[in-house]
Amino acid sequence: MRDIFLDISLNIRTVDSSIISITITDREGATNVYEAPTDMNMNLMEVCKAHELPVKGTCGGMALCASCHVYVLTDHELPEMSGDEEAQLDQAFFVKNNSRLGCQLRITPEMDGLAVQLAPESE
Numbered sequence: 143m144r145d146i147f148l149d150i151s152l153n154i155r156t157v158d159s160s161i162i163s164i165t166i167t168d169r170e171g172a173t174n175v176y177e178a179p180t181d182m183n184m185n186l187m188e189v190c191k192a193h194e195l196p197v198k199g200t201c202g203g204m205a206l207c208a209s210c211h212v213y214v215l216t217d218h219e220l221p222e223m224s225g226d227e228e229a230q231l232d233q234a235f236f237v238k239n240n241s242r243l244g245c246q247l248r249i250t251p252e253m254d255g256l257a258v259q260l261a262p263e264s265e
């Protein structure tokens with residue numbers, strides 16, 4: 143019986159370890175914590191859409207529309223900005239030093255505890 147509980151406990155831990163928490167503040171200022179899987183090759187734009195946040199993701203994650211523009215509020219070490227992301231942000235509105243395109247941020251375990259705020263819509 144004890145082995146069964148140990149198995150269940152280990153399985154729960156394995157499942158839990160692939161889920162991280164990300165705090166997202168929407169455009170109305172409401173802040174919520176959302177779960178995001180690290181093993182489904184998702185990016186932050188897709189996580190926002192999955193939780194029905196008002197992120198359009200118009201270009202499908204190709205760094206071509208900036209509808210997934212977010213401000214990073216924590217000091218997590220995130221992947222370097224690609225040339226495409228930098229070029230798109232150069233043309234976007236409301237850009238700040240902590241701006242990133244959510245579609246270019248693949249969800250990884252290191253992002254646990256990340257906090258972002260949705261940038262204003264520019265359309």
Ligand code: FES
Nearest residue numbers: 201205207208245
């Ligand atoms: S979804 Fe278009 S730039 Fe991110």
